[in-house]
Amino acid sequence: MSFTIMFFLILTVITIFYILFTIKTGLRIPIMIEIFFIIIFFSVLIIVLFPKTLNIFEDFFGVSSALHFIIYLSIFLCYILLFLLYKKSEEQRIEITTIVREIAFLEKRIRDLEKKSKNKKD
Secondary structure (H helix, E strand, O other), X not given: OOHHHHHHHHHHXXXXXXXXXXXXXXXXXXXXXXXXXXXXXXXXXXXXXXXXXXXXXXXXXXXXXXXXXXXXXXXXXHHHHHHHHHHHHHHHHHHHHHHHHHHHHHXXXXXXXXXXXXXHHO
C-alpha cells in the first residue's frame, strides 16, 4: 500500500473511533450529525481501499472524472453544513433572546419586591 492510502486509512479509522468514543462517553452532538460524519468517513475509507468504486459514480452521475465528482460532492456537503450551522445559530439567538427577557423580568420583579419591603420598613 502506498503512503497516501495508509495515511487516509489510519486517519479515517482514528476519526471513526473518536466519534464512537464520544457517543459512548456522553459527549454528544445530535445523532443525525454523528451518523452523517460516520457515513462520510466510511465512504472515504471505502474510496481509499477501493478506488475503482468512483467509476460507478462517474457513470451514474455523468461526471467526466472522479476528481470532479469529489469536488462537486464536497461543495454540496459544505453548503449543507453551512445551512445546519446557520439554523443552529438562529435557534441559539432565539434562546438567548428568551433568556435575556426572562432575566430582565426577574430583575424588575426583584426591584419591585425590594421597594415594597423597603416601604413596609419605613
